[in-house]
Amino acid sequence: xxxxxxxxxxxxxxxxxxxxxxxxxWRIGVAGRRQSALDTFKTIAPDQIETEAFDITKEDxxxxxxxxxxxxxxMDIFLLSSGIGYQNPTLNPEIELSTVCTNVEGxxxxxxxxxxxxxxxxSGNLAIISSIAGTKGLGVAPAYxxxxxxxxxxxxxxxxxxxxxxxxxxxxxxxxxxxxxDLLNDGKKYPLLMKANKVGEHIVxxxxxxxxxxIIDWKYAIIVFFWRMIPRRIWKCLPVKTR
Ligand SMILES: NC(=O)c1ccc[n+]([C@@H]2O[C@H](COP(=O)([O-])OP(=O)(O)OC[C@H]3O[C@@H](n4cnc5c(N)ncnc54)[C@H](OP(=O)(O)O)[C@@H]3O)[C@@H](O)[C@H]2O)c1
Numbered sequence: 001x002x003x004x005x006x007x008x009x010x011x012x013x014x015x016x017x018x019x020x021x022x023x024x025x026w027r028i029g030v031a032g033r034r035q036s037a038l039d040t041f042k043t044i045a046p047d048q049i050e051t052e053a054f055d056i057t058k059e060d061x062x063x064x065x066x067x068x069x070x071x072x073x074x075m076d077i078f079l080l081s082s083g084i085g086y087q088n089p090t091l092n093p094e095i096e097l098s099t100v101c102t103n104v105e106g107x108x109x110x111x112x113x114x115x116x117x118x119x120x121x122x123s124g125n126l127a128i129i130s131s132i133a134g135t136k137g138l139g140v141a142p143a144y145x146x147x148x149x150x151x152x153x154x155x156x157x158x159x160x161x162x163x164x165x166x167x168x169x170x171x172x173x174x175x176x177x178x179x180x181x182d183l184l185n186d187g188k189k190y191p192l193l194m195k196a197n198k199v200g201e202h203i204v205x206x207x208x209x210x211x212x213x214x215i216i217d218w219k220y221a222i223i224v225f226f227w228r229m230i231p232r233r234i235w236k237c238l239p240v241k242t243r
Contacts, residue, residue, distance in 0.1 A: 008031070010038060012183060019044075021204065022049070026048075028049055051068075056102065056107070066117075076124060087144075088142065108154065119169070125207055126171050128172070130173055132176065134150075180196060202217065
């Protein structure tokens, strides 16, 4: 039986992805900080689901990941969905720095742990959920957009490293547009909002087909295509914001 580990599956996109792997008959290991959410999720299929509560910003997270892998009995696919994001035009330092702590420090900690596991195993699929927000610096969410760009670049670097070291590791960088989850539950209106279960379907397909970079969905792929071409002198004047 195939085995997937999903970190950040207590809610949102990660949990939708976990449900799809379950339907496919995979054995899964899920994590997040909220023990109660993990316990509730496990009741769906107690024989197929293993859980481990941990915080990716803490130093013991890699050990906890290894415990989860042991409970599941291995890992073929690793998906990191954990992340936080806020609009922060007033540059509240706590928000900016906690975003860096989770999306950069915690991210790096977990990716190193997964990469190291796959290196020892000789193969594996390593996937992340970054965002289209990494395409350009967003004035209303500086730390969020910058940390997502970091994630894109980190995976580019690891792909080259894996190639240098002749490792059979596949990388998938998933970049969704706006998805209706707790992350956007801030009372603001977001355009082209997608349903988390639909996004989950795209993600599972992309990982299984070993896609390298996926923008979800096609409408956002078109937007990002043009977005990338906007020169800096024009970008700085654009009123990019949500209502
Ligand atoms: N929603 C969107 O519009 C959107 C768009 C593009 C990309 N994304 C990305 O998609 C990913 C998932 O977000 P979502 O939209 O599904 O939001 P969500 O429902 O808030 O899910 C976030 C997940 O991350 C986990 N998490 C947060 N901090 C953590 C920590 N320190 N340690 C361990 N787990 C942690 C949360 O679990 P606990 O709270 O239990 O720890 C939760 O399971 C994020 O990386 C986000 O940046 C979202």
